[in-house]
Amino acid sequence: MSREDAAARAAPRPAKVSVLMPTYRQAHFLPRAVGSLLDQTFQDWELIVVDDGSPDDTADVVAQWDDPRIKYHRLDRNEGLGFALGFALRAAVGAYVAYLPSDDHYDPHHLANAVAMLDGEPDCYACYGGLRWWTTNASKPFRVRVTSASLRGDDVVGAEEQALLDLTEPLLSDDVRNGNVFALVQVVHRRDHEAAVTWPTRSEIVSDGLERDYWREFARRGARFRYTGEVSCEWGDHPDQRHKIIGGRGAVHPTDPTGRGFGLARYRQFYGIESGLALNWRAGFWGLPHDQRKRYGPLHATGSRRPAVAADEPLRILVVGELGFNPERILALVEAGHSVRGSWITRTQAWQTVGPLPFPGVEDIPFDGDWTRRVREYAPHFIYALLNWQALSTIGRVLDEVPDIPMVFHFKEGPHLVAEMGLWPVMVKVLRHSAGVVFINQECREFFERSTKGCVDADRVLILDGDLPKANWMTDDWSPKLSALDGEPHTVCVGRIRVEGRNFLEPMPVLEKAGVHVHVYGETYQKWSRDWIETGRGSRFLHLHPNVEPVDWVRELSKYDAAWPHVHESSNEGDLRRAHWDDLNLPARLGTYAVAGLPWIVRNNSGHRVAVQSLAERHGLGVVFDDIDDLAERLWDTTGMDGLTERARAARPQFSFDDQLPVLINFCRRVVEMGPR
Known part of the structure; x- marks a missing residue:
């Protein structure tokens, strides 16, 4: 044997399969996942572990395996799933690529089955093993484990490309x-399309459909998918799975009714997104799309609509809770010269906003073991606690x-949910011990005066809506x-349009008969109200539009004559103890309509x-x-409507948080100067 042949034989040969493992905050799952790889009957693999800035002991756990096939890479900060997968793919040397997210695991024959199929069928670009996974739907109150060829069941076998290209809209439940059709853990594929098909990074999009869209791009290029014929992996199940953090679940376990929360705010918190970083959010079929770059970009570019007003005595304000639909209003406090910090709830719903906020100016004090010390060090003049029932436990x-730091409690919705969720004792405590209470309207104030005793002090009450828009959006671009x-x-x-079986608009056929056009904005809202939409399908009086960002509210919406809040028939007969939430509520959309100078129907x-x-x-x-x-x-x-429009435009300052801020601060x-109650 020549010296050259001996050197070539001694040189390490690239592994046949590169297994990509993106991981974040899952050190506790690693032994199961890595152990399942070590137990594979096919052993010609390498494992590329990309630690996406985990704050736990992921590095120490991986270091326990003394195996040269396991290659660990740590990113300085969390960059997101797409970036981590792209990083791992660039480091991979194998002919085939497999995926093993750290909360999933393989059965012993998973890789062997895949390699045999790819070696034996040159026209097969990607193969997949069936999976075990846990699911719930509206007919099953508890989560059950199922086995299937795909996340869409067994019907996709033999029709994989069609299933990928002709996406079936999932049910809300x-x-x-x-x-998605295939979980990452299922798939092993070749690398021919690697240059053309890439994993998008967080700077491009945040979506729970990254895998779905990646497989679709393969299919668009003619890639053929084949089933190995055997269930050979398990897709993990826990509340912190990425797709659940982003898109939520249709039905959740009764012992975890909120699913730990989900949506954009939950995502920002869990992955530690830096304050001021705006994201392009696309959450599945049923989520609310939200491009923060478009919404908050104008704030970065132009700053305040008016010069910042120096406060007589700048205040230190700790905001506790959540900010609802119009979070940018909080910047008015900063622009007025005050210091603002935030401590936020963690079990958010899709429409709520908490820190880290997508715009600069508010530093977070997270709820951790050091929270009390950091709050004492900050020494706020008062705590501004808000907004809805989901924040009440945290506020309490x-x-x-x-207890020695004065609290101003600003409550929006909803009194009946407070009772339903078992939070009425907390509500009574917060009302009784807050230095001041802000109700969104007189009706809410009287409701609590009649429903509690000694909790509402008339000298410590202000009436002000809790989710007013910022004045920046109130342009004159009519x-x-x-x-x-x-x-x-x-x-x-x-x-x-429709919530819990209640329609907030009159029936579309009735409006059509009366010659009234209806323009509905927001694709997701249209999906949620499909029954109502279908009654007007094909009518020239029904018009469907995409979502409109605040910077365009005036230009886009001012061309209409009037706007629909929540239309309903009350039955309280003037007794607020009998009031339903529709009687007490001021929907957040009122702020949008006020910006556009629209009368309300x-x-x-x-x-x-x-x-x-x-x-x-x-x-x-x-x-x-x-x-x-x-x-x-x-x-x-037309004469009457012109008068209503004129008054609606004149009233805009009454619905601007910036214009109402001096009232709130005074x-x-x-109430802080008044001392404790």
Whole structure:
């Protein structure tokens, strides 16, 4: 044997299969996952572990395996699944690529089955083993383990490319809500399309459909997928799975009714997204799309709509809870010269916003073992606690932890859910011990006055909506009214049409008969209200539009004559103890309509107490109607509508957080100076 031949034989040969393992905060799962790889009957593999900036002991756990096939790479900070997979793929040397997320695991023959198929069938680009996984749907109150060829069941076998290219819309009740067909752990594939098909990074998109879209790109290029014929892996199941953090679940375990929360806020918290970094959010079929770059970019570019006003005595304010639909309003505090820190709830829902915030100016004090010391060190003048029932437990704990720091409690919704969720004792405690309480309307104030005893002190109460938009969006970029062009009334709805079986708009066929156009914004809201939408499908009076960002609210929405809040018939007969939440609520969309200078369409509930109607009548901007004929007559009255529009535009400062901020700050100063209750 020549010296050259001996050197070549002694040189390490590249592994046949590169197994990619992205991992983040899952050191506790690593022994199961890596152990399942070590137990494979096929041993010609390498494992590329990409630690995506984990704050746990992932490095120490991986170091326990003294195996040269295991290659560990640590990223300085969390970069996201797409970046981690791309990094691992660039480091891989194998002819085939497999995936082993650290919370999944293989059966012993998984790689052997895949390699045999890829070696034996040159026209097969990707193969997949069947999987065991846990699921729930509306008919099964507990999670059950199932086995199937794919996340869509067994029907995809033999029709894989069609299943990938012709995405079936998942049901709202489905456990996998992104339409994915194959979990990462199932698939082993060749590398021919690697240059053309790449994993998108977080700077491009955040989606729970990364895998779905990656496989689809293979299929678009003619790649053939084949089933190995055997269930050979398990897709892990726990609340911190990435697809659940992003898209939630259709049905959850009764012992975990919120699924630990999900959505954009939960994602930012879990992955430690830095404050000020805006994301392009796309959460499955049923999630609310939200490109933070478009929404908050104008704030970065232009700053405040008006010069910052120096506070007489700048305050240190600790915001506790969550910020709802219009989180950027909190910047008005910073622009006014105050210091703001945030401590946020962790079990968020998709529409809620918490830190790390996508815009700069608010530093977080997270709830950890050092929270109390850091709060004491910050020494806030007061705690501004808000906003909805989901934050109440956290607010109550803060009140117990630092009772000497004055708290101003700003509560929006909803009183009945507080009781339903077993939080009424916490609500009573917070009302009784807060230095000041801000209710969103007089009706809510009276509701709590009648429902509690000694908790609502008239000298320590302010009335102010809790989710007002920022003044930046209140431009003068008015558009001509569509009704001036075609002579027919045009109305608009931004938000949900249907909730829990209740429609917030009149039936579309009735509106069509009355000659009233309806423009509905937001693809996801349209999906949620499909039954209502279908009643008007094909009508020239129903118009469906994509979501509109705040920077375009005036230009896009001011061309309509009036807007739909939550239209309902009250039955409280003036007794607020009998009030339903629809009677007490001020929907967040009212702020959007106020920005665009739009009158509100309000059913006449005279003889009852309804907050939206009271507010609309106070500002003279309500299209208050008795029945559909009355509504049509009012909308067709161009002179009357011109007057309502004029008053709606004049009232805009009443619905701007910036303009109302001096009222809020003066109230907070006053109740803090009053001392403890």
